[in-house]
Amino acid sequence: MEDSRYIKTGAGMEQKLILSEREAVLVLERISKIKDASMGNHSLRTGHYARLIAENIGMSEEEQDIIFHAAQIHDIGNVAISDKILFKPGKLTDEEFKIVMGHTIEGHRFLKDRENRYFKAASIIALTHHERLDGSGYPSGLSGDDIPMWGKIMAVVDVFDALTSKGPYREPWNIADAAALLIKNKGVLFEPRFVDIFTLKLDRVNEIRIGLSDSQL
Ligand SMILES: [Fe+2]
Ligand SMILES: [Fe+2]
Numbered sequence: 001m002e003d004s005r006y007i008k009t010g011a012g013m014e015q016k017l018i019l020s021e022r023e024a025v026l027v028l029e030r031i032s033k034i035k036d037a038s039m040g041n042h043s044l045r046t047g048h049y050a051r052l053i054a055e056n057i058g059m060s061e062e063e064q065d066i067i068f069h070a071a072q073i074h075d076i077g078n079v080a081i082s083d084k085i086l087f088k089p090g091k092l093t094d095e096e097f098k099i100v101m102g103h104t105i106e107g108h109r110f111l112k113d114r115e116n117r118y119f120k121a122a123s124i125i126a127l128t129h130h131e132r133l134d135g136s137g138y139p140s141g142l143s144g145d146d147i148p149m150w151g152k153i154m155a156v157v158d159v160f161d162a163l164t165s166k167g168p169y170r171e172p173w174n175i176a177d178a179a180a181l182l183i184k185n186k187g188v189l190f191e192p193r194f195v196d197i198f199t200l201k202l203d204r205v206n207e208i209r210i211g212l213s214d215s216q217l
Helices: 010-033 042-055 059-069 076-080 096-102 103-111 118-128 147-165 175-184 190-202 202-211
Strands: none
Touching: 010 042, 010 059, 010 118, 042 059, 042 147, 042 190, 042 202, 059 118, 059 147, 076 103, 076 118, 096 103, 096 175, 103 118, 103 147, 118 147, 147 175, 147 190, 175 190, 190 202
16 A cells, blocks of 8 residues: 655655655754753744744745754754753853853754755854854854854844843843843844844744743743
């Protein structure tokens, strides 16, 4: 009997391929979330925020879907970092911080050179989400247009979510203060047009934040 899971038509095959690519990224989202333990729904929120920017700069629905999933594994390289360092209470030594910064390169190494469209985007995001417009970021100190667009979008939403989430030793910032910090650093650390779009949509951002707040876990 024919196995109904396999579709023979051209369009069907394409659909099947997209589904299996998505299945693979969903597995990585689960794995990534384990190392995100202290950050609650951080990855998922950043996926929604990144998609919101993508939607409002006119990216196609396919690209919006890609960034939604790819963003959620931006820190997957943390699986290569020892928990003792990653979850160390208190300040990291310079040496430890250097190791933590390596999560960008590790994530890129896991994901690069794959045909899977989510992995292609995620490999760029993993490598470049800590780069900053003025060259002060890591791991490569890229600046301006040398930073890929997806890394620049991720930088905005990653910082915003970190600020508005509860840290081990600090209360979350309110969204107006976090937005003000993004605006203050527009053109310095962050790409102006992504900050503009994101801060114009703060009502929607807040809905996402409340809907996926860590107290729901
Ligand atoms: Fe990161
Ligand atoms: Fe992050």
